[in-house]
Amino acid sequence: MLLEKKLIEQILDTALETGADFSEVFIENRNASVLQSVSGRLEKSNNSKSFGVGVRIAKKTQSVYAYTNSKNPDDLIKLASDLSKSFNDENKTERTPLMELEVGKKHQVKIKPNEVALKDKVKLLQKSYKAASSYDEVINQVMVYLMDDQQEVLIANSEGRFVTETRVRVRMMTSAIAADNGMMQTGSSGDGSGKGYEFFDEMDIEGHGKEAARIAKTMLYADDCPSGVMPVIINNAFGGVIFHEACGHSLEATSVAKNASVFSGKKGTKIASDIVNAIDDGTIENAWGSANYDDEGYPQQRRVLIKDGVLNSYMIDKINGRRMNEEPTGSSRRQNYKFSPTSRMSNTFIDNGDSTLEEMIKDTEYGLFAKKLGGGSVNPGNGDFNFSVMEGYMIRDGKIAEPVKGAALVGNGGDILHKIDMIANNLERQRGMCGSASGSIPADVGQPSIRVQAITVGGKKKGAK
Amino acid sequence: MNIEKLFSRASEKGVSDIQVYMSDRTNLSIEIFEGDIDKYEISDTKSLTIRGVYNNKMGTFVTEVLEDDIIDEVIDTIIASAKEIDSLDDAIIYAGDKEYKKLDDIFNENLAKLDVKKKIQTLKDMDKFLHEYDERMSVVETMYSENTNKVVLKNTKGLDLENIANSAYMGGSVIVKDDKDQRVGFDVLISNDFNDFDIKKIAKEIADNALAALGAKPVPSNNYEIVFSNGALATLLSAFQNVFSADAVQKNMSLLKGKLNEKVGSDLVTIVDDPFMKKSARSRSFDDEGVATAYKALINDGVLNTYLHNLVTAKKDDVTSTGNGFGGSVAAVNLKMESGESKLGDMIQSMDEGIYITDVQGAHAGANAVSGDFSLQAMGYYIKDGKQVRPVALITVAGNFIDMLKDITMVGNDGKLSYYGVTTPSVKVKSMPVSGS
Numbered sequence: 001m002l003l004e005k006k007l008i009e010q011i012l013d014t015a016l017e018t019g020a021d022f023s024e025v026f027i028e029n030r031n032a033s034v035l036q037s038v039s040g041r042l043e044k045s046n047n048s049k050s051f052g053v054g055v056r057i058a059k060k061t062q063s064v065y066a067y068t069n070s071k072n073p074d075d076l077i078k079l080a081s082d083l084s085k086s087f088n089d090e091n092k093t094e095r096t097p098l099m100e101l102e103v104g105k106k107h108q109v110k111i112k113p114n115e116v117a118l119k120d121k122v123k124l125l126q127k128s129y130k131a132a133s134s135y136d137e138v139i140n141q142v143m144v145y146l147m148d149d150q151q152e153v154l155i156a157n158s159e160g161r162f163v164t165e166t167r168v169r170v171r172m173m174t175s176a177i178a179a180d181n182g183m184m185q186t187g188s189s190g191d192g193s194g195k196g197y198e199f200f201d202e203m204d205i206e207g208h209g210k211e212a213a214r215i216a217k218t219m220l221y222a223d224d225c226p227s228g229v230m231p232v233i234i235n236n237a238f239g240g241v242i243f244h245e246a247c248g249h250s251l252e253a254t255s256v257a258k259n260a261s262v263f264s265g266k267k268g269t270k271i272a273s274d275i276v277n278a279i280d281d282g283t284i285e286n287a288w289g290s291a292n293y294d295d296e297g298y299p300q301q302r303r304v305l306i307k308d309g310v311l312n313s314y315m316i317d318k319i320n321g322r323r324m325n326e327e328p329t330g331s332s333r334r335q336n337y338k339f340s341p342t343s344r345m346s347n348t349f350i351d352n353g354d355s356t357l358e359e360m361i362k363d364t365e366y367g368l369f370a371k372k373l374g375g376g377s378v379n380p381g382n383g384d385f386n387f388s389v390m391e392g393y394m395i396r397d398g399k400i401a402e403p404v405k406g407a408a409l410v411g412n413g414g415d416i417l418h419k420i421d422m423i424a425n426n427l428e429r430q431r432g433m434c435g436s437a438s439g440s441i442p443a444d445v446g447q448p449s450i451r452v453q454a455i456t457v458g459g460k461k462k463g464a465k
Numbered sequence: 466m467n468i469e470k471l472f473s474r475a476s477e478k479g480v481s482d483i484q485v486y487m488s489d490r491t492n493l494s495i496e497i498f499e500g501d502i503d504k505y506e507i508s509d510t511k512s513l514t515i516r517g518v519y520n521n522k523m524g525t526f527v528t529e530v531l532e533d534d535i536i537d538e539v540i541d542t543i544i545a546s547a548k549e550i551d552s553l554d555d556a557i558i559y560a561g562d563k564e565y566k567k568l569d570d571i572f573n574e575n576l577a578k579l580d581v582k583k584k585i586q587t588l589k590d591m592d593k594f595l596h597e598y599d600e601r602m603s604v605v606e607t608m609y610s611e612n613t614n615k616v617v618l619k620n621t622k623g624l625d626l627e628n629i630a631n632s633a634y635m636g637g638s639v640i641v642k643d644d645k646d647q648r649v650g651f652d653v654l655i656s657n658d659f660n661d662f663d664i665k666k667i668a669k670e671i672a673d674n675a676l677a678a679l680g681a682k683p684v685p686s687n688n689y690e691i692v693f694s695n696g697a698l699a700t701l702l703s704a705f706q707n708v709f710s711a712d713a714v715q716k717n718m719s720l721l722k723g724k725l726n727e728k729v730g731s732d733l734v735t736i737v738d739d740p741f742m743k744k745s746a747r748s749r750s751f752d753d754e755g756v757a758t759a760y761k762a763l764i765n766d767g768v769l770n771t772y773l774h775n776l777v778t779a780k781k782d783d784v785t786s787t788g789n790g791f792g793g794s795v796a797a798v799n800l801k802m803e804s805g806e807s808k809l810g811d812m813i814q815s816m817d818e819g820i821y822i823t824d825v826q827g828a829h830a831g832a833n834a835v836s837g838d839f840s841l842q843a844m845g846y847y848i849k850d851g852k853q854v855r856p857v858a859l860i861t862v863a864g865n866f867i868d869m870l871k872d873i874t875m876v877g878n879d880g881k882l883s884y885y886g887v888t889t890p891s892v893k894v895k896s897m898p899v900s901g902s
Contacts, residue, residue, distance in 0.1 A: 038716060043554065044793065045546035048527040049535070052510065064505035069512075069529040079507075086505055118549045141717050177718060177835060184720070186835050225840075227686045227861070227900030258498060260604045260640055262647070340506065375830030377842075381604075381640045381649035384859055386827035386842030408831045408840035408861045410900075458840045458861025458900035462688060 002027040002154045002164075003053070005098065007073050012095055012158050014080040015057045019089025022063075022318075023080075024157040026054040026295065028337045032149040033113065037125045039142065040133065045118065052337035055080050059087050061323045065340035096160035104165030104292025107285060109196030112168060113148035116197045121146055124200055128174045131209030138220060139213045141177040145190075146170075148197070151336075155297035165292045168196050169442055171431060174209045178216035185222075185405065187215025187390070192431040192442070194286040215372065215391050218403050225392060225407035225459025231367035232409060233360050233395065233451045237428040238373050240447035243278060243350050244434070245376040245385045246413040247271075251305055253320035253331070253343040254437055255380035262383035262414040263311060271311045272417035275353050278306040280315055282330065282346030288431045289346040289443040294332045296341055301330040305348075306417075317343040335439025342438045349446030353423025357449040360422050362398040368407065368457055369393045369400055375432070376409075383413035408458040416452060424449040466513060466531045472621055475517055475540050482558035483517040483543075484620035486753055493581070494610040497588045500596075503606070514753075515539055516558070519547035523556035525793060557776040560622040562757040568741060571630040571748040573657040577613060584609050584659075591637055591664040598672045601679070603647070604640040609633065612746055624755045632746030634884070635662045641675045648858075650675025652696070655882050657744045674823065677846075681858035683901030684847050690819030691862065691894045692812045692875075694845070697822045698892055699883035701839070702736075702802060704832035705866040706887070709736075709763050710795040711778035713834075720837045720867045721769060730767040730870035733805055737762045738773065740788065740798035747799055747886055751788070758788035758798060764870070773797055801888040805876025812875045812893045814851035820899060821846045821853070822862060837865045843899075860901040869894055 008025050015023035029051050036044040053076060054067040066083045068075060125144045132142040147170065154164040171192025178185050189211035193199040234242055247263075255261035263271060272278075282300030284290050291300050296318050303313045316324065317332035320343055333344040361369065369392065376387025389407035393400045429446030468485055475483045489511045496504035515526045517540065524543030528535065547556075588607045595605045611633040618626045636653030650671040654662055693701070713719040721729060730736075740758035742748050749758050754776050762770045774782070775790030789795050813821050822845040832839040840863035847854045877891035 038552070041552045042550050043552040044525070045550060046525045046527065046793070047542050047546070050512075050529040052529060062502060064502075066507045067510070068508065069510050069531075083505075083507065086502070118545055122549050179717065184718075184836050186833060224863075227863070227898055229686075229902060258604060258606075338508065338510070340504070375827075377827045377829070379649055379826070382647045384842065384844075386831060386861070388827065388831040388840065406838045406840050406863060408827065408842065408863070408900075410842045410859050410861055412859065456683065456859060456861065456900055456902075458842075458863055458898075460838070460840070460863045460865075460898050462686070462898060 002029055002152065007076065008156045009098065011055060011076055011080045012156065014077050015055060015084050016093055016095060016158060018084040018087040019092055020057045020059045020084060020087045021093040022058040022158055024056040024155070024296065026337055027154040028052055029152045030150065030336065031114065035121055035125060035146040037129055037144045040126065040129045042122055042125065050336065054337040055083060056340055057083055057087070058319055059089065061319055063319050063340070067337050093158070095158040098156055098162040099160050102163045104163065106292050107194055107290055109168045111197040113150055113170065113197065124172065124205060127205045128172065128209035131206035132174050132176045132213040135210050135213035136217050138178040138180050138217055139176050140179045143175050145173045155293065155295065157297060161297040163293050163297045167291055169194055169288065170197060170199055172203070172205065174212040176212040176216040178220040180220055183220060185216050185219040187212045187219060189215065192288055194288055194290050218391060219405045222403035222405040224461040225404035225457060226461045227457060227459050229454050229456050231364050231451060231453055232370055232455045232457065233364060233367065233449060234370045235372065236424065236426045236447055236449045238430040238445060239370065239449065240349050240445035241373050241376055241387055241432065243447060244345065244348055244445045245378040245387055246411065246416050248345050248348050249378050249436065250380045250383055250413050251314050252345070253314055253316040253324060256314050257320035257323040261380045266311050267314065269311055270309050272306050272309040273420050274309045275423050276306055276309050276417055276420055277351040279303065279351060280305055280345050280348040284347050287347045287444055294330045295334045296328070296332040298328060298330045300346065303329050315343045315345060317341060333438060333441050335441055339438040344436060344438060344441060345434060345443050347429060347444035349427065349429055350423065350448065350450065352425045352427045352448050355422045355424050357424045357426060360424060360449060360451045361395060361400060364395045364451065365397060367395045369395050370409070378413060385413055386410045404459065406459050410456045410458060416455065419453045420450050421453050422451040466536070467533050468619055470533060471536050474536050478540050478544060480517040480519050480540060480543065482621045483515065484558050484618065486514040487617040488512050489615040491613045492611065495585060495588060496606055496608045497592045498606050500589065500592055502585065515543065517543040518556040518558055519544045521556050522547035522550040554777045555780055558620050558622050559624065559755040559776060561624045561755055565626065565750045565757050566741060568748055568750050570743045571745065573631060576611065576631055576633060576657050576659055579659055587662065587664060591668050594665060594668050595637060595639060595672055599676055601641045601643050601676060602639060602672065603642040605637065607637040609635045614746060618751065618755050620755065626751050626755060628749050628751065630746045630748055632657045632744065635664065637668055637671050639671055639675050641679060643679050646679045648675050648678040648681065653884055657746065678844065678856045678858065681844060681856035683859045684820065684857050684899065685902055686900045688896045689899050690816045691897050692816065692819065692821045693892050693894065694823045695877065695879050695881040695889050695891045696883055697825050698889040699885050699887050700825050700828050701832070701866065702800065702889055703885035703887045704828040705834055705837065706797055706800055707834045709773050709797065711772035711774045711782060712795045714772055715778055715781055718835050724769050727769055728767050729769045729867065730764050731873045732767045733873055733876045734764055734767050734870050735762060735803040736764040737801050737803065738789070738797040738799065739801050742799040745799050745882065749798055752790045753792065754790035756786045756788040756790060761787060799886065799888065802890060804878050804880035804890040807875045807877050809877050809879055809891050812877060812891065813848055813853065815875065815893065816848045816851060819848045820857060821848055825862065837867045839864060839866060860899050862897055862899050864897045
């Protein structure tokens with residue numbers, strides 16, 4: 001166990017002494033490694049070990065947080081005591097005794113990171129490097145990253161929750177640079193999982209290496225993207241980042257509870273066109289954004305966010321739940337013990353529709369096909385979002401035409417969901433890292449290919465067909 | 466951890482040189498939401514970054530577990546890493562410089578000593594001021610964050626250095642609403658002197674900017690003259706700062722490769738790295754490798770003067786390190802574009818038809834540090850015949866950062882240290898493609 005049960009109880013009790021109504025201890029022990037190869041040579045092999053304890057105390061909607069990496073019982077009790085001084089109320093809340101320690105059993109891994117020899121990890125990097133660098137002579141730089149992370153958490157609170165689980169994640173990314181005539185373009189591709197190293201047996205490592213090189217080369221010879229408002233077909237898989245940015249963040253209680261979201265107070269109302277169904281599911285077996293428990297110690301859940309265009313559920317953490325008068329949805333997450341947890345996405349995606357990608361393209365006279373997206377961001381305060389297109393093509397007369405580079409898409413989350421007029425049947429999810437109030441966390445995005453009737457496309461070329 | 470024990474065990478196991486970099490950070494963060502304390506966080510964390518040389522290769526281990534019983538694991542892991550590393554880079558542990566500048570204005574004892582009640586009260590005053598400022602004020606959050614960062618560096622070449630700095634920021638974030646529109650505003654002030662936090666001034670700026678943006682709409686897609694505010698330029702400079710890294714240059718990942726002593730910007734552009742900047746918690750007298758930091762111009766009157774180097778990149782280029790070895794790679798300490806002489810108002814007035822861009826967003830994905838290209842969401846004001854006509858939002862501005870440096874025609878006198886840790890003035894740029902309606 002990461003800390004003695006008795007000490008955990010003492011911390012929880014100390015925290016409640018000044019009249020708070022909730023106390024929580026989050027303990028984390030973590031081992032991670034990052035390998036980086038440049039031009040096929042292993043340049044970095046960084047290993048890290050972290051340990052820390054976070055203590056959270058709340059009264060109604062007011063909460064305070066402290067963290068340390070001390071294991072010393074006196075330090076930890078003093079920390080809880082110092083923190084509790086934020087409250088001053090004679091009415092004390094009685095702590096519910098801790099339940100029997102519950103161990104998360106889902107998302108088991110076969111090969112843990114520390115069971116793999118460094119030599120064998122290096123072989124994985126080499127595989128991708130070879131595929132990418134031999135793709136074409138314009139590829140002048142290839143970098144491959146291999147990351148693994150094993151996080152053991154123990155969460156206890158004054159309501160009796162007492163759970164632990166070990167979360168393993170692995171990921172490999174390849175990025176290639178193509179250069180010619182003083183110009184440079186980049187491409188990247190990779191995959192990751194909530195499995196152990198057995199994942200790399202099923203991953204098409206060479207395929208991703210080649211894909212990074214292919215994108216870099218394609219973009220090197222692509223035209224600048226024209227600017228203007230046009231229909232855009234956003235491809236499946238990482239295309240789902242549009243829902244993640246445009247709507248997902250604005251459905252998190254972090255902004256909803258404070259009336260700081262365009263979707264505050266919209267539950268039960270139509271926020272998207274009829275064909276849109278959106279889901280946030282933290283229970284998918286060994287998925288990148290899954291876990292047994294959220295970071296408040298409650299079971300992860302499957303949440304139907306939008307059903308047939310109607311807002312069905314927000315993603316809610318404990319404290320914001322109090323503010324909203326709603327039950328938490330097992331959505332509370334944090335990067336590590338250095339962050340107080342709050343409502344976050346897990347594996348979020350738009351569900352299948354009944355069109356096909358081919359039909360969509362055929363049905364579009366002029367527009368942009370955003371084949372691969374980069375990342376994006378949103379301001380939940382008014383729903384304005386942006387994201388970048390890593391690989392794009394113009395669509396002319398119902399056919400995919402020339403590749404274009406440097407495209408950005410901007411729009412408004414409240415608006416865009418109504419403008420989705422076709423959804424294909426090729427749902428796929430893809431790995432991402434999501435940054436927000438409680439740090440950077442692994443989250444899947446996903447969708448089938450979708451068509452948005454009209455969206456502002458920003459590129460370097462002046463508009464026109 | 467007993468450092469002497471770590472050093473002697475390393476030597477017994479065949480590690481030729483070893484260095485520890487100890488970081489001790491404390492933080493206090495407070496947020497007020499609708500008059501009440503919404504966030505109160507305190508923390509104290511320590512970590513060790515240990516770098517060891519074995520067979521002329523460098524292994525790295527970072528740990529927050531500081532007990533002596535992990536010493537063998539640390540050293541064994543470093544050796545295992547060094548055995549697999551086949552990069553041609555030299556592994557260097559530094560013996561030190563003759564002199565390190567004494568920085569006495571980067572740690573302000575009074576800041577940490579100041580009663581937390583005073584800090585909370587100041588935030589509450591700011592909250593009240595914002596709420597009463599205008600009836601369209603819908604959501605208000607005010608925030609304060611204070612950091613102290615102590616660094617100690619020791620190695621087997623005899624180096625023993627220490628640096629302590631603190632800093633705080635105070636600011637606010639608002640949502641304003643009228644019948645038709647909803648806009649947001651956010652800004653912070655950064656200093657290690659609490660007296661610098663003129664909350665009325667910053668609150669007024671945040672509120673005025675958000676209110677002025679109500680009713681913002683796109684402009685028709687076209688090429689426009691552009692003035693970037695100091696804050697908008699900070700986002701861009703921060704996103705592209707890696708072009709100055711010698712590591713990026715040597716890996717063929719910087720457009721500045723082969724451009725030393727060449728003209729890469731307009732005469733008005735001077736960009737420096739100032740590791741001694743007052744009141745910046747980033748300021749340091751030595752880098753993570755123990756090399757003395759130095760003030761230097763990266764671009765001087767438009768001419769590229771130097772790249773940023775650490776020990777390894779410097780050796781490759783046969784130069785000396787510029788004291789920019791941070792985080793296992795190369796980074797600037799306090800990047801600053803020098804202010805010019807123009808007033809912001811004059812720059813705006815000089816535009817026939819243009820956009821004054823107050824904010825750009827999405828730089829983490831929409832700005833490519835390798836190609837220099839960017840296409841970013843922007844907001845600001847439409848300017849016609851030198852006059853501010855209306856607010857603009859949901860547009861994108863696209864360009865290439867290196868090309869843009871050449872197209873800067875006016876530089877403001879309003880340099881400001883931003884949230885990103887870079888200091889920038891506002892600038893006027895000839896013309897850029899804007900996508901809107």
